Amino acid sequence: MTKSPLNIPADKLPQHVAIIMDGNGRWALSRGLPRLAGHKAGTENLRRIIRASVKFGVKYLTIYAFSTENWGRPPEEVQGLMFILEDVLDRELAELHKEGVQLRHIGRLERLAPKLQVKVLDAIEMTKNNDRLVLNVAFNYGGRDEIVNAIQNIIKDGILPEDVNEALVNRYLYTAGVPDPDLIVRPSGELRVSNFMIWQGAYSELYVTPKYWPDFDEEEYRRALETFASRDRRYGKVSSGEYEASNA
Numbered sequence: 001m002t003k004s005p006l007n008i009p010a011d012k013l014p015q016h017v018a019i020i021m022d023g024n025g026r027w028a029l030s031r032g033l034p035r036l037a038g039h040k041a042g043t044e045n046l047r048r049i050i051r052a053s054v055k056f057g058v059k060y061l062t063i064y065a066f067s068t069e070n071w072g073r074p075p076e077e078v079q080g081l082m083f084i085l086e087d088v089l090d091r092e093l094a095e096l097h098k099e100g101v102q103l104r105h106i107g108r109l110e111r112l113a114p115k116l117q118v119k120v121l122d123a124i125e126m127t128k129n130n131d132r133l134v135l136n137v138a139f140n141y142g143g144r145d146e147i148v149n150a151i152q153n154i155i156k157d158g159i160l161p162e163d164v165n166e167a168l169v170n171r172y173l174y175t176a177g178v179p180d181p182d183l184i185v186r187p188s189g190e191l192r193v194s195n196f197m198i199w200q201g202a203y204s205e206l207y208v209t210p211k212y213w214p215d216f217d218e219e220e221y222r223r224a225l226e227t228f229a230s231r232d233r234r235y236g237k238v239s240s241g242e243y244e245a246s247n248a
Helices: 024-029 035-057 067-071 074-100 113-128 143-156 166-172 219-229 238-247
Strands: 015-018 060-067 101-106 135-143 183-186 205-208
Touching: 024 219, 035 060, 035 074, 035 135, 035 219, 060 067, 060 074, 067 135, 074 101, 074 113, 074 135, 101 113, 135 143, 143 166, 183 219, 205 219
Parallel strands: 015 060, 015 183, 060 135, 101 135, 183 205
Antiparallel strands: none
16 A cells, blocks of 8 residues: 555545645744734645645645634734735746645635735636645635525525435636545644634644644654544444444
8 A cells, every 4th residue: 555755555645635724923922023923934834734745645635724713803904914815826826836736715715905816716717627635715704604605696696405416516616626624723722613614624633732823743643544534433323343343
């Protein structure tokens, strides 16, 4: 059986990793820096984690960059986050494209400035045929909002109630065509999913680390993947070992 650089069997490696990039502000404040400095540090770290994902053989990476609730933060912080997104697209897009990264956006684009919307759509178009890593950027995203949006579109399309099932709902989500995340990583030690992929993450394994996102390095990523590989995923059933023991 083939193995990744992690020395994990291929069938134990998560195909899709989703990360809640949490703790940027607290990272900055703990160093006496403004919160925006933490967001910039978090963006720098994203570059390293994208490279590590390719190295480790992860095929889908979803990052929670800006939630629908984040609009309630101080205006200068929100404006700064918008600037960071635009700056990343300007500086990193060519390199990401060269590395074979396919960029996708999940969430609502409407509230972003028109100029920024165009840059996001251009990045999606440029990288649409890349297949080394699919990077979903959840920006202006909320799990509940995603489900509401899916229901609205199902109703608009005139689909009968008896024809609605899980497979159909999946086709109406922002992540249509992308497998559910096998692993959701939460830096900063918080024990909640914060309205992130609440449909898709129904059976995702969780990995929580006390490290803030800017300090979530390749070694911690490795630990997360190796921890995942040691888990017994039962999807509401019992493991084969438990079944055999109960029938012994």
